Amino acid sequence: IREMSYLFAVIGLSVINSLANKKISFLELLFTNIAVIVVILILEKITILKHEVSKRIVYEKIELIVPEKREELIADLEKRTGLKIHRVEIGRINFLQDTARIQIYYYDNQPNMADDAENAIPDDND
Known part of the structure; x- marks a missing residue:
């Protein structure tokens, strides 16, 4: 954009x-x-004009993906990634492997086009 x-x-x-x-x-x-x-x-x-960056991750603590624990989920993701996350979207959930695909969103002052390109490629490892 x-x-x-x-x-x-x-x-x-x-x-x-x-x-x-x-x-x-x-x-x-x-x-x-x-x-x-x-x-x-x-x-x-x-x-x-903040630049919002998103990253898709596979998350294994699926007990935190419920809406009631959204703040806990964000806090855990911030601790693990070191990013100041402002919102998350829960994607595909795999109860057999206890994982969920999560899209995290954070603001970045220096836009990195590689981040956007990385998210444009579908992940077929499901």
């Missing part, structure tokens, strides 16, 4: 620049371009 936003901004600036006529001075056009770039940089650095 972030890359699409940058693409939209570049296309928008291109349209603004192409529609400039002789009534608009070069200085006004330069100011408009710089203003748009500065606004994008400011939005990128403040917490309005």
Whole structure:
């Protein structure tokens, strides 16, 4: 989504620049371009644009996957992963092996495209 936003901004600036006529001075056009770039940089650095990263894990303590123990589950996952997890989704549950597939979500300041690519590949080890 972030890359699409940058693409939209570049296309928008291109349209603004192409529609400039002789009534608009070069200085006004330069100011408009710089203003748009500065606004994008400011939005990128403040917490309005948090990058949510997800990881799929196999979890063996299935007694914690019940909704009543959600806080306990998150605390255990944070302890094991070292990440500040803000939400989890319970996926496939395997009662024969006492495991559950869990998707954990946390905020990352530096987006890592490898994390997204890792989650895009289906896991066929079930």
